[in-house]
Amino acid sequence: MRVLHVNKFLYRRGGAEGYLLDLAELQRAAGDRVEYFGMDHPDNASPLAYARFFPSQVELEPVARGLRPRVATAARMIWSPQSRRGLARVIDDFRPDIVHLHNIYHQLSPSVLAAARAVGVPCVLTLHDYKLACPSYQLLDRGALCQVCVAAGPLAAARRRCKDGSLAASALLAVESWLHRTLRAYDPVQVFVSPSRFLADVMRRAGVYPERLHVVNHFVDVAGLPVKDAPGGGVLYAGRLATEKGVDVLIEAVAALPDGVPVHIAGDGPARPALEELARRRAPGRIRFHGRLGKTELHGLVRACAVVAVPSRWHENQPMAVLEAFGCGVPVVGTDLGGLPELIDAGVDGEIVPAEDPPALAAALGRLLADPARSRAMGRAGRAKVERDFTPAAHLSRLRDAYALAAATVAR
CATH class of the missing domain: 3.40.50.2000 (Glycogen Phosphorylase B;)
Incomplete structure (x- = not known):
């Protein structure tokens, strides 16, 4: 199987990237051919076969100064033609059986999904956070737990100024999410993979493609991983x-x-x-x-x-x-x-x-x-x-089932 992983960062920045890179190693060991698409970044793992097609680096924190850079960044968050063109070229050359997406929000945007849909490649998206239900990702309102947008919809984020208390930042995130939801930008995803039952429940309550949600736990490969054998420590x-x-x-x-x-x-x-x-x-x-x-x-x-x-x-x-x-x-x-x-x-x-x-x-x-x-x-x-x-074999088997379901859905 030829698997194309898509994530905005391609280095071990956090848990999502660690999972992505470990999964790619697991799939290669199982005989799959695996490649990547993401944003150009100096910390990306190298060499990457298709780096020349990656969209340019953009930093969202701190926010760019000046009206023109801010407008350009906002436009890219909503829809990135550069990302769509880049992924289209990678798909044309690599010809994947499946596009497995991870964190594509902001730096890539769901424009990459349009590139896959245009040529009929099935898509699976692993949910690593709450972005599709909460415009600011984290179910937090200025640091306090919040699930208002889950029931009320993304525009509530602007009214509450939940992104750092800023009306401008909150409004941008709210409008971005509202537009993507209104235009059904995530329709090309046939299967949404949720690693936890809690996240899947949030997505269902938010109306995020509940019939396409599947819980697939993460994995850890303990083969060759020693166990702590000395008492004590910090x-x-x-x-x-x-x-x-x-x-x-x-x-x-x-x-x-x-x-x-x-x-x-x-x-x-x-x-x-x-x-x-x-x-x-x-x-x-x-x-x-x-x-x-x-x-x-x-x-x-x-x-x-x-x-x-x-x-x-x-x-x-x-x-x-x-x-x-x-x-x-x-x-x-x-x-x-x-x-x-x-x-x-x-x-x-x-x-x-x-x-x-x-x-x-x-x-x-x-x-x-x-x-x-x-x-x-x-x-x-x-x-x-x-x-x-949480074995690699069980995870790979469940993921292959998700891939097969996505492929069958596209073929209908």
Whole structure:
């Protein structure tokens, strides 16, 4: 099978990109031919066979200054002829059996779907966030949990100014989503893949192609992945450093942990400078920021720790950080939002705590740090879970079913 993966970024920027790249490796190992289409970016993996056809790089944060750049950026978010032309040329040369899309919003736009529909190539889209139900992606209104647009529609985002309190930014996102919904820009997608039941339920309530939704869990490949074999260790957060991830809550919790507990933060993102400053003030000398790590180095750091923290203040979908921690035999403390309670069995392979609650997070982390035998047993339970329920073979089989359904739908 010839699979073309489409995502705006083609480097390990976050969980969506990590999943995409790992899936591509899995498919190649199974005998598929795999290629990529995305936005031109200096951090993209290389070499990429079709990089010459990628649309130019555009940065949305910070917002470009000046009226003309802002208008151009807004137009590209809604419909990008450059992206459509580029994907059309890749399809013409590569001739994929399936176009598997991931995060295409803003930098690519759903114009890429028109390129696939024009030549009758079936499309599957994996949902990594809530964009099709919530114009600002995250079911957040200026940092607070919100699902108003799920029922009221995307234009509510403009009225509420939910994007950073800005009427202009909120209105742009609202109009973008409203136009895409009104023009049925996502009609060329035959199958929408949701990694979590929570996300699928949100999409159904928002009326996002409910008859095309299929829940397919992510996977973790534990073949050759060692399990933590030494007791003890500290706390690790691994992921994007952005406000919704709640890393500031973890830093506040660290102040309540015993002295000498090492705390590691792996990843990068726009919130890093503020988080480093907060760490200097609230937990001086106790937190190490590692930046973005390669997968092998990250797994080694996971195994060196006693527990992984996922302190999110937004409704996580199905974060790879949890599955990879379990794969390394390390328990997870996560919040009670989104798909996290679907992954973590409290008291078995981790703990669930309320979001935005540093004392509760500190208490849960402290219990595992104080009882290495319990922590190790939970980690082993997590490893058993992913070996049973999140295997590459099962994921690939379910995904091939989704591909076959998309192809059959196009052929009708």
